[in-house]
C-alpha cells in the first residue's frame with residue numbers, strides 16, 4: 001500500500017497546480033489537465049484511451065476535452081468511474097491557509113482547489129486502475145474524466161452520453177459526493193427549481209404611503225402565501241431522502257430602495273425548491289403562476305415569475321440493483337454500515353439514470369467542495385480503492 005500512497009501523492013502533486021476552471025467561471029478550461037491525464041492513463045497501461053472534445057471557442061485550445069479509457073478492453077462487463085476534471089475558482093484567496101493551486105500535504109490530508117471536488121474522484125479511479133493491473137478482475141474498469149460538470153455538463157457527461165459512449169448494461173460509479181464515513185450510497189436525487197418573483201407596486205414617499213403601493217409589503221405577503229401553499233400541497237415523504245420531504249425555501253432578496261424614507265415600488269425575491277422525484281417541476285411552476293395571477297388581481301400589483309434554473313430529476317437507481325448490492329456488500333466487509341439514500345443536490349448521475357444506466361454516487365469525504373482550504377484525506381482514497389477492488393473482484 002506504500003506504493004499506492006506514493007502514487008496517489010504523485011498524482012495530486014502533478015494535478016492540483018493545473019488550473020482547470022471552466023470558461024463560464026473565467027478559467028482556461030480543462031485541456032491542460034486532460035493532456036496530463038491522457039498521458040498518465042497510457043503510462044499506466046490502459047488498453048484503450050480516447051478523447052472526445054466538445055467545441056468551445058472560449059476555452060484554451062477551443063475545446064472542452066473528455067477522456068474515455070478502458071483498462072483491459074477485452075469484452076468484460078464494464079464498471080465505469082466517472083469523475084469531472086473541471087473545478088470551481090478558489091474564491092476569496094485570503095480565506096485560504098494554503099495556496100489553492102499549489103499542492104500541500106499536512107497530517108494525511110492534501111489541500112488545494114479540486115483536491116476533493118473532483119480530484120478525489122480522479123485520484124480514486126487511477127488508484128483502482130493501478131491496483132487492478134495486478135489482478136484478473138471479473139469486471140473491466142472504464143474511466144471517464146469529463147469536463148464542464150460545474151456549469152451544466154453540456155460539454156461533459158451530456159456530450160459523451162449523446163455520442164453513445166456508455167451502454168445500458170454498464171454500471172456507473174460517480175465519486176463526486178459522499179459522507180465522512182463512506183456509508184452513504186446515493187441512488188436518487190431531488191429535482192431542483194430556482195425561481196424569482198418580481199412584484200411591482202407604486203413607489204412613493206415614506207410619509208405618504210396612501211399615494212403608492214408598497215411592493216415590499218405585498219412581496220412579503222406573497223412569499224408567505226407561496227411558502228404555505230407549496231408546503232401544504234407537496235408534503236409527501238420519501239424515506240430515501242434526508243430530509244424526507246420536498247423543500248421550499250425563500251432565499252435571496254434583491255435590494256429595493258437604498259433609503260429608509262421611500263416606499264419601494266419594486267420588490268424581488270427567490271425560492272430554492274428541491275422536489276421529491278415523484279413530483280413534476282412543471283406542476284410547481286404552474287401552481288406558482290396561478291398564485292401570482294390571483295394575487296395580482298386581488299392586491300392591485302403586477303407579479304411575474306422567472307424560472308432561474310431547473311434540473312428535472314430522473315428515476316432513482318433501484319436500491320435492489322446488482323450494482324448497489326455489490327457496493328453495499330463491499331462496504332459491509334470494510335466494517336461500514338451502508339445507508340442507501342438520496343440527496344437534495346444534482347450530480348451528473350441524473351443524465352445516466354435518464355437512460356436507465358444504473359448509477360451510484362459514492363465516496364468517503366468530509367464535504368469540503370467549493371470551500372476555502374478544500375482538502376481530501378489520503379486514507380479515504382486508499383480505503384475507497386480497497387472497497388472498489390472488492391467490487392470489481394467479487395463473484396456472485
Ligand SMILES: [Zn+2]
Nearest residue numbers: 117118149176
Ligand atoms: Zn463535483
